[in-house]
Amino acid sequence: MLETVNKVHDESRQGEAYAPAAEQDMTLAKKFYIESYGCQMNFNDSEIVASILQQEGYGATRNFEEADLVLLNTCSIREKAEQTVRKRLTEFRKFKRDKPGLLVGVLGCMAERLKSKFLDEEKLVDMVVGPDAYRTLPALISEAETGQKSINVLLSREETYADISPVRLDSNGITAFVSIMRGCNNMCSFCVVPFTRGRERSRDPLSIEAEARDLFERGYREVTLLGQNVDSYYYVNDDNTETINFANLLERVALISPLLRVRFSTSHPKDITDEVLHTMAKHENICKYIHLPVQSGSTRILQLMNRTYTREWYIKKVERIREILPECALSTDIIVGFCTETEEDHKDSMDMMEFARYDLAYMFAYSERPGTLAARRYQDDIPEDVKKRRLTEIVTIHRVHSLEAMQRDVGKTLKVLIEGESKRSKDDLFGRTDQNKVVVFPRENYAKGQYVMVKVHDCTAGTLLGTAVEFLG
Numbered sequence: 366m367l368e369t370v371n372k373v374h375d376e377s378r379q380g381e382a383y384a385p386a387a388e389q390d391m392t393l394a395k396k397f398y399i400e401s402y403g404c405q406m407n408f409n410d411s412e413i414v415a416s417i418l419q420q421e422g423y424g425a426t427r428n429f430e431e432a433d434l435v436l437l438n439t440c441s442i443r444e445k446a447e448q449t450v451r452k453r454l455t456e457f458r459k460f461k462r463d464k465p466g467l468l469v470g471v472l473g474c475m476a477e478r479l480k481s482k483f484l485d486e487e488k489l490v491d492m493v494v495g496p497d498a499y500r501t502l503p504a505l506i507s508e509a510e511t512g513q514k515s516i517n518v519l520l521s522r523e524e525t526y527a528d529i530s531p532v533r534l535d536s537n538g539i540t541a542f543v544s545i546m547r548g549c550n551n552m553c554s555f556c557v558v559p560f561t562r563g564r565e566r567s568r569d570p571l572s573i574e575a576e577a578r579d580l581f582e583r584g585y586r587e588v589t590l591l592g593q594n595v596d597s598y599y600y601v602n603d604d605n606t607e608t609i610n611f612a613n614l615l616e617r618v619a620l621i622s623p624l625l626r627v628r629f630s631t632s633h634p635k636d637i638t639d640e641v642l643h644t645m646a647k648h649e650n651i652c653k654y655i656h657l658p659v660q661s662g663s664t665r666i667l668q669l670m671n672r673t674y675t676r677e678w679y680i681k682k683v684e685r686i687r688e689i690l691p692e693c694a695l696s697t698d699i700i701v702g703f704c705t706e707t708e709e710d711h712k713d714s715m716d717m718m719e720f721a722r723y724d725l726a727y728m729f730a731y732s733e734r735p736g737t738l739a740a741r742r743y744q745d746d747i748p749e750d751v752k753k754r755r756l757t758e759i760v761t762i763h764r765v766h767s768l769e770a771m772q773r774d775v776g777k778t779l780k781v782l783i784e785g786e787s788k789r790s791k792d793d794l795f796g797r798t799d800q801n802k803v804v805v806f807p808r809e810n811y812a813k814g815q816y817v818m819v820k821v822h823d824c825t826a827g828t829l830l831g832t833a834v835e836f837l838g
């Protein structure tokens with residue numbers, strides 16, 4: 366998204382098309398092409414969709430021109446995200462004119478939000494499938510093939526796709542995402558997610574553990590546990606004899622192997638507990654990195670946003686994290702220009718940035734989303750130019766902090782998990798530190814999937830540069 370300044374945000378991978386090498390079996394009768402937009406959970410959902418389609422005999426392709434089925438897994442989080450998808454769908458509609466029989470389907474959050482509008486008013490697509498309806502894709506495809514309206518946007522209270530083994534799309538073979546829950550029960554007033562993803566539900570821990578173990582056995586060395594609000598993970602087993610919270614789950618996954626790194630995202634400041642922080646401290650392989658979206662530094666705005674914490678409460682949480690995990694990296698999401706935001710409120714947000722000195726921040730201008738509490742209750746009254754100026758101010762502050770965070774590591778020797786070849790040079794490899802910073806260093810005889818100690822001698826705004834000094838295995 367244009368609003369983000371830092372590299373890897375959810376939207377930074379917008380519109381990637383996937384086709385895993387293993388799926389490019391020319392003998393398969395039909396081919397699908399999928400593009401994903403939005404957060405990591407959506408990307409992970411595309412891997413579930415790929416698995417369902419594969420069962421139906423579909424092979425994946427990276428080239429939409431040879432596809433029989435084109436799918437867009439969409440995001441509704443900000444207006445611009447939807448505009449991008451609309452543009453893309455219009456392109457596919459044109460393409461469809463020359464290729465009768467081609468089916469185009471819209472999946473994900475925009476499908477859920479706009480429902481049959483896609484089929485009725487806009488006639489942009491043949492199929493509309495909400496995030497909890499992917500199991501019905503084969504039936505929906507059959508319906509669409511006969512020219513019927515094909516739609517399923519029912520939200521579920523149970524669906525977690527626990528038993529479906531995602532087909533890892535475009536994977537580096539080293540890092541993978543594992544969804545641990547779906548939906549969201551928080552009602553942040555600006556946010557469309559509770560409407561597009563439904564009620565929160567946690568996935569069976571045994572299936573999560575099995576998926577992570579299987580990944581490890583296949584050579585993966587890092588899993589990121591995903592949920593809109595991972596700290597409210599809560600699972601009660603069938604006979605009510607055991608309850609599992611997020612700290613318990615984190616520990617179970619960490620115990621699979623000391624060689625498997627564990628990350629997680631996202632934490633809601635109101636829910637992250639000392640138990641989680643102590644679990645992180647106890648296990649070396651749980652990465653010391655917390656994404657703790659603040660959204661605003663003003664208590665008044667936080668209340669309007671329905672975030673349920675105050676500025677002071679957030680500050681205390683950050684202090685607690687630094688007390689228990691002194692080396693922990695922190696990142697955030699922040700919104701400028703929310704309804705009624707004054708210059709004073711904005712200053713509170715800038716002060717919060719100064720206080721927390723985030724390693725990474727995703728910064729957004731408020732975008733009103735139809736149907737949300739804020740859209741119904743408050744006026745989107747901050748002019749675009751003011752939003753833009755405030756965003757630039759926040760971004761300017763953050764740039765100083767992110768560069769400082771990089772410079773802090775120069776001179777240190779850090780443990781790095783190698784993820785692959787550097788984009789810039791075949792002679793270099795790249796990997797990440799525990800704190801999720803990218804490190805580039807000469808290849809020598811190292812290979813991806815290995816852990817090495819790297820002595821950092823320089824940095825750019827986004828990359829540490831170093832030399833491997835010790836092989837760890």
Ligand code: SAH
Nearest residue numbers: 555556593631658698699700729730731732
């Ligand atoms: N579940 C996560 C975030 C999901 S959306 C959490 O609670 O933190 C990712 C980010 O998009 C949010 O943290 C928020 O900063 C931003 N966002 C959500 N709705 C928005 C809107 N209407 N306008 C601008 N930014 C928004």
Ligand code: SF4
Nearest residue numbers: 549551553556558593
């Ligand atoms: Fe949206 Fe809030 Fe839920 Fe995050 S916690 S998904 S911001 S409602």
Ligand code: F3S
Nearest residue numbers: 403404440441442474
């Ligand atoms: Fe977007 Fe839906 Fe994720 S709105 S951010 S794809 S949950």
